[in-house]
Amino acid sequence: MVDRLPIRIVRLPHGKRFPLPAYQTDGAVGMDLVAAIESPLTVPSGHTVRVPSGIAIAIPEGYEGQVRPRSGLASRLPLIIPNSPGTIDSDYRGEVQILLTNIGREAIEISPGTRIAQLVIAPVVRAEWCEVEELPPTGRASGGFGHTGT
Numbered sequence: 001m002v003d004r005l006p007i008r009i010v011r012l013p014h015g016k017r018f019p020l021p022a023y024q025t026d027g028a029v030g031m032d033l034v035a036a037i038e039s040p041l042t043v044p045s046g047h048t049v050r051v052p053s054g055i056a057i058a059i060p061e062g063y064e065g066q067v068r069p070r071s072g073l074a075s076r077l078p079l080i081i082p083n084s085p086g087t088i089d090s091d092y093r094g095e096v097q098i099l100l101t102n103i104g105r106e107a108i109e110i111s112p113g114t115r116i117a118q119l120v121i122a123p124v125v126r127a128e129w130c131e132v133e134e135l136p137p138t139g140r141a142s143g144g145f146g147h148t149g150t
Helices: 071-076
Strands: 008-011 031-034 041-043 048-058 063-068 086-088 095-102 108-110 115-123
Touching: 031 048, 041 048, 041 095, 063 095, 071 115, 086 095, 095 115
Parallel strands: none
Antiparallel strands: 008 048, 031 115, 041 108, 048 095, 063 086, 063 115
């Protein structure tokens, strides 16, 4: 059994005709977010648009919302979420919005109600810095950005 976390949600006026975010299968981690728009929205090639979801949520302290791409959409259209995953902080109460960038050569039209992203609710840990003179050694040390040769 998977734990359930109650999250308060408000459908904004322009989002009332669209479904609430929902898991599409029993094993799904993300809930689909829809484009809560009144008419089709064109995303020109090379441009980024902000798409409203029609909802505002109150994520409990100790959790965050992550707005991620939908693999089904990405497999069909050259749309990316440039800040993926986009973070929704627990103290944010505004509308959930999705940034979409068209990396294709042609304009893309998004229809009202299109499932354009997914929302994952995840626990977070707050870091507490402990300043030291040096860090403990590891086998990797400071190797990064391709240090393994692959």
